[in-house]
Amino acid sequence: QKEVEQDPGPLSVPEGAIVSLNCTYSNSAFQYFMWYRQYSRKGPELLMYTYSSGNKEDGRFTAQVDKSSKYISLFIRDSQPSDSATYLCAMSPSTSGTYKYIFGTGTRLKVLA
Amino acid sequence: ETGVTQSPTHLIKTRGQQVTLRCSSQSGHNTVSWYQQALGQGPQFIFQYYREEENGRGNFPPRFSGLQFPNYSSELNVNALELDDSALYLCASSLPETGGSADTQYFGPGTRLTVL
Numbered sequence: 001q002k003e004v005e006q007d008p009g010p011l012s013v014p015e016g017a018i019v020s021l022n023c024t025y026s027n028s029a030f031q032y033f034m035w036y037r038q039y040s041r042k043g044p045e046l047l048m049y050t051y052s053s054g055n056k057e058d059g060r061f062t063a064q065v066d067k068s069s070k071y072i073s074l075f076i077r078d079s080q081p082s083d084s085a086t087y088l089c090a091m092s093p094s095t096s097g098t099y100k101y102i103f104g105t106g107t108r109l110k111v112l113a
Numbered sequence: 114e115t116g117v118t119q120s121p122t123h124l125i126k127t128r129g130q131q132v133t134l135r136c137s138s139q140s141g142h143n144t145v146s147w148y149q150q151a152l153g154q155g156p157q158f159i160f161q162y163y164r165e166e167e168n169g170r171g172n173f174p175p176r177f178s179g180l181q182f183p184n185y186s187s188e189l190n191v192n193a194l195e196l197d198d199s200a201l202y203l204c205a206s207s208l209p210e211t212g213g214s215a216d217t218q219y220f221g222p223g224t225r226l227t228v229l
Contacts, residue, residue: 103156
């Protein structure tokens with residue numbers, strides 16, 4: 001079993017839809033959770049990070065962490081065609097001295113105009 | 114403030130050859146991590162350098178090696194290239210000493226390596 005599981009998609013939604021992207025994990029030591037967006041043939045771009053269970057909002061994006069269920073989510077409101085990309089979740093066992101991120105495989109999202 | 118830069122953008126090599134990839138970290142960042150991303154997969158951690166010393170290594174053979182220089186730029190060297198080494202190689206920089214959000218790793222655009 002992989003430490004981080006993520007549905008690869010592809011996920012196609014109409015413009016304006018609310019998108020829900022999810023990852024599950026098995027390592028209870030993970031403390032630091034990130035979401036990256038990666039456009040085709042580009043490097044990952046940090047969208048959001050969070051340390052603890054609960055919700056964190058930034059514009060149209062909301063990150064949610066449920067440590068008891070080992071489950072994290074990224075919600076995108078009012079999705080736009082420019083949101084079409086691969087979304088990667090990443091996790092780490094510590095915040096300071098972080099030396100290794102464990103990534104999911106990424107979910108390909110396509111927002112249709 | 115400049116972001117993470119990598120060179121070259123693309124590279125084509127043949128099996129058995131050696132390759133060196135380069136990374137310049139974001140201004141003020143003293144830690145560089147290298148990842149390998151195969152097509153359709155998430156990045157896999159290769160190793161990290163902190164103040165010129167290796168600070169953790171993933172499940173990669175010794176033919177993957179690295180260096181970090183006093184200006185915190187870094188190199189990834191791969192010897193005896195194999196076909197499976199074809200991937201996007203990503204460099205990420207961070208500043209873990211200050212904790213909190215400064216621990217976050219910021220990625221460069223990557224070097225796409227093709228091994229024929």
